[in-house]
Amino acid sequence: MKEKGLPKTLVLQQLKSKLKEDFTYDSGKILGSMCTKPHAFAKQIYMKCLEKNLGDPGLFPATAELEREAIQLLGSLLSNPSACGHFVSGGTEANIMALWAARNLSEQNRNEVIAPVSAHYSFDKAANLLGLKLVKVKLDEQFQVDIAAVKDAVTSKTLALVGVAGSTDLGIVDSITELSEIALTQNLYLHVDAAFGGFVLPFFKELGYPSFDFDFKLPGVCSITVDPHKMGLAPIPAGGILFRDEAIMKSVSVEVPYLAGGNTEQSTIVGTRSGASAVAVWALLMHLGREGYKAVVKRCMNLTSKLAEGIEKMDKVSLVTKPVMNIVGIKSKVIDIRIIAQKLREKGWAVSVFPKHIRIAVMPHIKPAHVKSFLKDLKKIVNENK
Ligand SMILES: Cc1ncc(COP(=O)(O)O)c(C=O)c1O
Known part of the structure; x- marks a missing residue:
């Protein structure tokens, strides 16, 4: 710790630059977390x-x-x-x-x-x-x-x-x-x-x-x-x-x-x-009451169906199983899923990697446009893979 403290403005400036490294929920890029942007x-x-x-x-x-x-x-x-x-x-x-x-x-x-x-x-x-x-x-x-x-x-x-x-x-x-x-x-x-x-x-x-x-x-x-x-x-x-x-x-x-x-x-x-x-x-x-939470779940589940439909339409990747809740498992018989996850990461997507599949948690911060853009990138990645 320095002997003399810094003015708040300087600390804030430093913080802003350091925190730039973090992912944000608003970006829609966090697809693998079970946490979300707080209400x-x-x-x-x-x-x-x-x-x-x-x-x-x-x-x-x-x-x-x-x-x-x-x-x-x-x-x-x-x-x-x-x-x-x-x-x-x-x-x-x-x-x-x-x-x-x-x-x-x-x-x-x-x-x-x-x-x-x-x-x-x-x-x-x-x-x-x-x-x-x-x-x-x-x-x-x-x-x-x-x-x-x-x-x-x-x-x-x-x-x-x-x-x-x-x-x-x-x-x-x-x-x-x-x-x-x-x-x-x-x-x-x-x-x-x-x-x-x-x-x-x-x-x-x-x-x-x-x-x-x-x-x-x-x-x-x-x-x-x-x-x-x-x-x-x-x-x-x-x-x-x-x-x-x-x-x-x-x-x-x-x-x-x-x-x-x-x-x-x-x-x-x-x-x-x-x-x-x-x-x-x-x-x-x-x-929020029951109604509020129910609406959140409804939105996430609708979006989960959209994501699952998109995966089902692709070659080389498929669903591990039909999603039961707002969690989607993606597997591949032809490409190592760690390679897919790595390529997704290079495009800014943060997904979870399990031994045999990639997991997406369709949380409340994820919007239809994010799912669309993710599916587009995933399709490109799997099609480029020889
Ligand atoms: C089913 C289940 N239980 C427990 C936990 C642990 O929760 P936390 O990370 O809040 O400790 C998780 C985390 O993802 C989970 O999926």
Whole structure:
């Protein structure tokens, strides 16, 4: 650090030039992220609440109450208005919290968690941190977790099952109904990772898309990850962990006696955490309501169909599978997809690359013109490839 500070104008000038390197959502070039440009209203609220700290709820009881209300609003979206939980740094932390609770509630001799191979790598981190063994099971032809393989994997050491409602690579929804039945009969904890799908799937029935049971309506579901900073349009950081009831959340609570706001029970991994996130999520849920979010999902799904139709018309590339939600997988039998991704990157497109496919997440910041321009570039790239 320099001894003497610089005038703000100079710092701003430097920042402007340094930040030029970053991609922006407005450019429409970010096609591979599950995050998006935050809603303007949420941004405005977030800026007003920067000093709120939910790590010391006694100092910010009103903020803590808004978090409770927002969690209940999300709970009602996921068929359980009496759900409890917190807004955390992201889906990773939410998934860690779920397995933390599952482990604390289980018998001591159990240490295995069964998850599909499609589960997000945050479960590997969680297992590593918590001293658990992650048992990964294969997928079926539809890319859903193979239920027979899950049943086979259950042993006397199993403590939890993980199901995914909107997989990271393809947006696939596992059969949570069947996982719930297994969890109930075998007395196992069931966590559903709906980090992405939680703000998409609740609207499918009304929008006329094939719908899925994946939430607290299913009696075996103990917790759900649902991230406002993905399809919820909230500013980062806003992951969400919802527990079916207080008793589950209590399993990860500790007493914190020294805080300025007074004694509190804390059931998050971190201490100090953003109150601005929680208030922004509350405000956005109130402002957009079901109708607003449904409209966002409708737009993204329409655009997903356009993108998928464009891919289907091309030679040399094809869809991995018909998109279930606003996530599209593109594969090729003749060209290495890493080469395609590299060429796309040279043209400014930021896509995600998985071992066998390119993933596009059709997020709210993507407009029809972006899809059109992407398809044009992709066609050119694959046709130029010998
Ligand atoms: C299904 C799923 N769960 C969890 C996560 C982790 O979320 P975060 O990056 O917010 O920690 C992701 C990230 O893409 C995801 O796709």
